[in-house]
Amino acid sequence: MKNASPFLELEDGPTVRVSFEQTPLELPDGANLAAALLGAGIGRFRSTSISGAPRAPFCMMGACFECLVVVDGVTRQACMMSVRAGMEIERPDPTPPDSWSDSEEPSEVDDAKA
Numbered sequence: 001m002k003n004a005s006p007f008l009e010l011e012d013g014p015t016v017r018v019s020f021e022q023t024p025l026e027l028p029d030g031a032n033l034a035a036a037l038l039g040a041g042i043g044r045f046r047s048t049s050i051s052g053a054p055r056a057p058f059c060m061m062g063a064c065f066e067c068l069v070v071v072d073g074v075t076r077q078a079c080m081m082s083v084r085a086g087m088e089i090e091r092p093d094p095t096p097p098d099s100w101s102d103s104e105e106p107s108e109v110d111d112a113k114a
C-alpha cells in the first residue's frame with residue numbers, strides 16, 4: 001500500500017551526485033537540500049562570524065537563516081532549495097565583510113547587554 005507521505009519514498013528514489021566541501025555525496029534527487037544534507041550526516045552548515053559557533057537548519061521554512069550554504073558560488077538557504085545533480089555546496093566564509101568598521105562590528109558582549 002502506497003503511503004501518502006513523500007518523505008518515506010526518499011530512500012528508494014533516484015539519487016544524484018553533488019559535492020559538499022569538495023566531498024562527493026549521493027543525495028535523493030529533488031529532495032529538500034537541508035533535509036538531504038542532514039540525512040547524509042552533515043551536522044554543521046555554517047559557523048557564526050562572531051564566535052564561530054556551529055549552525056544547522058532549525059526552522060526548515062525559510063525564517064531562521066541557520067541553514068545558509070553556498071551553492072554554486074551563491075549563498076542560499078538550503079531549506080528553500082531542492083537537490084539537483086552537480087550542485088557544488090560549500091560552507092559560507094564566517095569572516096565578517098571587509099566593509100564592517102570596528103565600531104559597527106557586533107560582539108557577544110554587546111549582544112548580551114541588549
Ligand code: FES
Nearest residue numbers: 060062064065079
Ligand atoms: S532552516 Fe531556517 S531558514 Fe532554513
